[in-house]
Structures are given as C-alpha cells and as structure tokens.
Amino acid sequence: MLARKHLFTPGPTNMPEEIRRACDRPLEDHRAPDFPALVEPLFKDLKKVFCTQTGEVLVFAGSGTLGWEAALTNTLSPGDKILTASYGHFSDLWIAMCRDFGFEVEVIEGVWGEGAPVDDYAAHLAADKNHEIKAILACHNETATGVTSDIGALRKAIDGTGHPALLMVDGVSSIASLEFRMDDWGVDVAVCGSQKGFMLPTGLAIVGVSQKALAAADGARCGRNFADFKSMLKSNQTGYFPYTPAVTLLHGLKESCRLLLEEGLENVHARHHRLGEGVRQAVNAWGLTTCAKERRWNSDTVTAIVVPEGADSGAVIKAAYENYHLSLGGGLSKVAGKVFRIGHMGAVDDIMMLSALAGVEMALADAGITVELGSGVAAAQAYYRETR
Ligand SMILES: Cc1ncc(COP(=O)(O)O)c(C=O)c1O
Structure with missing residues (x-):
C-alpha cells in the first residue's frame, strides 16, 4: 500500500520539490575559489527575507x-539582567x-493564549531607571x-521609555x-x-x-566559539565560513529564498493568512475554540485547537497518525492533553489544507469528540472559494 505521510506539524514543514532538488547534489569543496558565488547572493537574499538593510x-x-x-552569548555577560x-x-x-547561562531574568507572567504583554514590558523598562536591563526577549x-505577538508595538513601547536594551x-x-x-521594528537579534x-x-x-548587537558583542563576556557572530561575519565577508558549513542545506536555502522572493513576501504573508483563516473557519464549524484568546492574537502559521473538557488531545493526535498517517502538533507543557495543533506553514495550498482538515475530522471522531464530518471542510472550502 502507498504509505504517504501527511505532515501538518508546525515545523518541520513540507519541503517543495525545488528545494529537495537543490539539496540533492554531490558534496563540494567549501574552500573552492567559486564557493563565494553561492554564499554572497545568498546573504543578500536572506537580508531581504529578514527585511534588514x-x-x-x-x-x-x-x-x-x-x-x-x-543571541544571548554573543551580546551579554554572565549576570546581566x-x-x-x-x-x-x-x-x-x-x-x-x-x-542556565546565569543571567538574572526578570519574567513577566503573561497569559497562554495571548501575546507579548507590551504594556507590562513598558512598565518594567520605565521602572529600570539605571538601565540595568541589557536585553529584552520576546517570542x-x-x-x-498559535499566538502572534505585535513586535512593532513592543518596539514603540520600548522607544517610549527611551530604554537602550537590545x-x-x-x-x-x-x-x-x-x-x-x-x-x-528595531530588532537586534532575530532568531530563526x-x-x-x-x-x-x-x-x-x-x-x-543588528549593528547594535554586533557592537554589543565586543564587550560581551559570555563564553562562545562555534556560534560566534564576529568570526562568522568575518569569514562570510570573504565568501566563506570559519569552519565546514552545511553546504547542501545552503543550496536549499538559496532555493528557498528564491521561491519566497519570487512569490513576493507580501504574497507569502497573504497566503498564510488565507490558509490560517480557512483552518479557523473549520474550527468554528466544529464548535471548538482556539487557544488564541482573541482574534488579534491568531497565528497564521499554526492553529492550536482546544479539545472539549474531559477529552484528551493526545488521543486525536494518535488517531490522526495511526489511522490516517497525518502528523499534527501535540499540546506542550501547560496545555498538554488540552490542545492539538495544525501547522499551516511553508509550502501548503488550499487542497493540502482541506485534506488535513478532513483527516482531523476523522481523528476527532475516532477519539470520541463529536463533530459533524465534513462541517469544517465545508466551511474552509467556502472560505477558500470566496477568497480565491
Ligand atoms: C517559537 C519557537 N522557538 C524555538 C523553537 C526551537 O527551535 P528548534 O526546535 O529548531 O531548536 C521552536 C521549535 O519548534 C519554536 O517553535
């Protein structure tokens, strides 16, 4: 029997054929004179994807x-706040x-299902008159x-306090x-x-x-070697790496950037929004709710769906995988057993999403959670047709 697996986890995601082919190549010499021809345009494209000049x-x-x-070890010193x-x-x-690295961490207790609490960040920064806080972290x-935070608003709040932290x-x-x-958004270190x-x-x-983060690296006393920003940058500027890079993946990354930039970043964002909205229409039709507490927090790359009281989301994930070869994301730590997640990130289209939703409906039913079969698929179909 054809044993196709259907990957709808929020990472890893589905790899387009173009990227798979770009990675499928003989190994090569990363010290060769023509190696910079791969690396130099790649870094230019990556800057476009990160929206940094x-x-x-x-x-x-x-x-x-x-x-x-x-991010931490390149810019901070042990004990920094x-x-x-x-x-x-x-x-x-x-x-x-x-x-673990021995930093002093001031943690704002946020809410699972909401995004970064911008006003609380601002209040803590305003109270830090001596600028002891060296870095501000946000996811x-x-x-x-399945929650997206407003990093632009966080930047404005930081600027409003005049705080210099990274x-x-x-x-x-x-x-x-x-x-x-x-x-x-004035992001000093962006991790992907x-x-x-x-x-x-x-x-x-x-x-x-950012240049500010690179300047901070000069005084940062945390131990680091493999992931040292400055030595990496120094080699990259000559078109090389300080040690053996993952060349095969670099070819894939080049192709990935090509696909993203050819589609256009705005179109990539709009596609993810449409895909995510279709999934949310399905969740609504099932009579279930998302972990994201308000519309403004909805993530367009992953939807975390809350199962009814007394049900086990693990049973849905197990049924999806065992019965239909459909991989979904599980509930993690505080929401273990309470939510399952559908990834709608990367190389996904309407038909793929509809097939995943059909699989989820069957898995929900198998796990004893009553939903009308076809109801979510129909809601997503209607939305995808309307917004084609
Ligand atoms: C938001 C977020 N941050 C960090 C990580 C950790 O990344 P990795 O698993 O690639 O180490 C993940 C992984 O899923 C993630 O979703």
Missing part, C-alpha cells in the same frame, strides 16, 4: 535553539536557557499556543511566513531555523543581527 544575517549549522543561545515574558512553551524554554509567534526576538515560526520587519517557513530540513540556525 543595515543588519547582517548569519547561518550556523544547528537549529532554532542554537540561535537562542547565540534580561527582561522577558512567559506566555507559552517556547518563551519558557528561552527563559530556562537564560537561567514573535508562540508555536505552542531587543531579541524569536522568529522561529514567523520569519519567512509572517510579516517580520527587522529594521523597522530552517525547518519552518524556509521549508528546509532541520539543520540551520538563521540569525539576523
């Missing part, structure tokens, strides 16, 4: 987690990492709750899918990975770095 984009072999680590907020599994993991798209943003599940404006909006295999940490 003044910053740099660095690519490390690793994943988003390495990007978090690089960080302001951040807890509003989901990934914001919490970054907080835990900050503590742009909380993949665990702004570091987790854009792992937003960059290359949702609007992300590194320069306009290859396996989400870039539609590549896991294996790259892709990190946008």
Whole structure:
C-alpha cells in the first residue's frame, strides 16, 4: 500500500520539490575559489527575507535553539539582567536557557493564549531607571499556543521609555511566513531555523543581527566559539565560513529564498493568512475554540485547537497518525492533553489544507469528540472559494 505521510506539524514543514532538488547534489569543496558565488547572493537574499538593510544575517549549522543561545552569548555577560515574558512553551524554554547561562531574568507572567504583554514590558523598562536591563526577549509567534505577538508595538513601547536594551526576538515560526520587519521594528537579534517557513530540513540556525548587537558583542563576556557572530561575519565577508558549513542545506536555502522572493513576501504573508483563516473557519464549524484568546492574537502559521473538557488531545493526535498517517502538533507543557495543533506553514495550498482538515475530522471522531464530518471542510472550502 502507498504509505504517504501527511505532515501538518508546525515545523518541520513540507519541503517543495525545488528545494529537495537543490539539496540533492554531490558534496563540494567549501574552500573552492567559486564557493563565494553561492554564499554572497545568498546573504543578500536572506537580508531581504529578514527585511534588514543595515543588519547582517548569519547561518550556523544547528537549529532554532542554537540561535537562542547565540543571541544571548554573543551580546551579554554572565549576570546581566534580561527582561522577558512567559506566555507559552517556547518563551519558557528561552527563559530556562537564560537561567542556565546565569543571567538574572526578570519574567513577566503573561497569559497562554495571548501575546507579548507590551504594556507590562513598558512598565518594567520605565521602572529600570539605571538601565540595568541589557536585553529584552520576546517570542514573535508562540508555536505552542498559535499566538502572534505585535513586535512593532513592543518596539514603540520600548522607544517610549527611551530604554537602550537590545531587543531579541524569536522568529522561529514567523520569519519567512509572517510579516517580520527587522529594521523597522528595531530588532537586534532575530532568531530563526530552517525547518519552518524556509521549508528546509532541520539543520540551520538563521540569525539576523543588528549593528547594535554586533557592537554589543565586543564587550560581551559570555563564553562562545562555534556560534560566534564576529568570526562568522568575518569569514562570510570573504565568501566563506570559519569552519565546514552545511553546504547542501545552503543550496536549499538559496532555493528557498528564491521561491519566497519570487512569490513576493507580501504574497507569502497573504497566503498564510488565507490558509490560517480557512483552518479557523473549520474550527468554528466544529464548535471548538482556539487557544488564541482573541482574534488579534491568531497565528497564521499554526492553529492550536482546544479539545472539549474531559477529552484528551493526545488521543486525536494518535488517531490522526495511526489511522490516517497525518502528523499534527501535540499540546506542550501547560496545555498538554488540552490542545492539538495544525501547522499551516511553508509550502501548503488550499487542497493540502482541506485534506488535513478532513483527516482531523476523522481523528476527532475516532477519539470520541463529536463533530459533524465534513462541517469544517465545508466551511474552509467556502472560505477558500470566496477568497480565491
Ligand atoms: C517559537 C519557537 N522557538 C524555538 C523553537 C526551537 O527551535 P528548534 O526546535 O529548531 O531548536 C521552536 C521549535 O519548534 C519554536 O517553535
């Protein structure tokens, strides 16, 4: 029997054929004289995707987690004070990492299902008269709750207080899918990975770095080597890497940027919005709710769906995978068992989404959660037809 697996996790995402072919090549010499011909245009394209003209984009072999680590260790010194907020599994993991590195972390208790609490950030910054806070951390798209935060508003709030701290943003599940404006939002370090909006295999940490963050690196005393911004940038400026790069993935990344820029970033964002809205119409038709508490928090890359009281979202995920080879995202930490997640990120179209929604309906029914079969699919179909 044809054993096709259907990938609707919020990362890894589906890899387009063009990217798969770009990666499928003989290995090559990363010290060859023509290697810069691959790297130099790639960095130009990455800057376009991150919407930065003044910053740099660095690519490390690793994943988003390495990007978090690089952000902290390149710009801060042990004991430095960080302001951040807890509003989901990934914001919490970054907080835990900050503590592991011995930073002093001031945590605003946010709400799971809401975005970055901008007013609270502003109040903490305004109270920090001596500018002891050196970095402000925020997760742009909380993949665990399906919530997108307003980073532009956070920037305005920071500017309103005149606070000089660096702004570091987790854009792992937003960059290359949702609007992300590194320069306009004054983001000093923007962290991404290859396996989400870039539609590549896991294996790259892709990190946008402002000139302010690079200047901070000069005084930052945290230990670092592999993910050192300055040595990476120095080599990149000659068209090379300080050590063996993941060349195969760099070819894939080049193709990914080509696809994104050819479609146009605004169109990429609009496509994700449409796909996400169709999923939300389906959720509504099922009589279920999203973890995102208000419309303004809805993420266009992932929808976290709350199962009815007493039901187990794990049973939905298990039924989807075992019965239909459909991979969905599970509920993480605080929302384990309570939500399941549908990824609508990267190389996805209407028909793919409709098939995923049909699979979800069957899995819900198999898990004993009553939904009218076809109701969500019909709602999404109507929306996709209307907005074609
Ligand atoms: C928002 C967010 N941040 C960070 C990470 C961690 O990235 P990685 O798994 O690539 O290390 C993830 C992974 O899903 C994520 O969704």
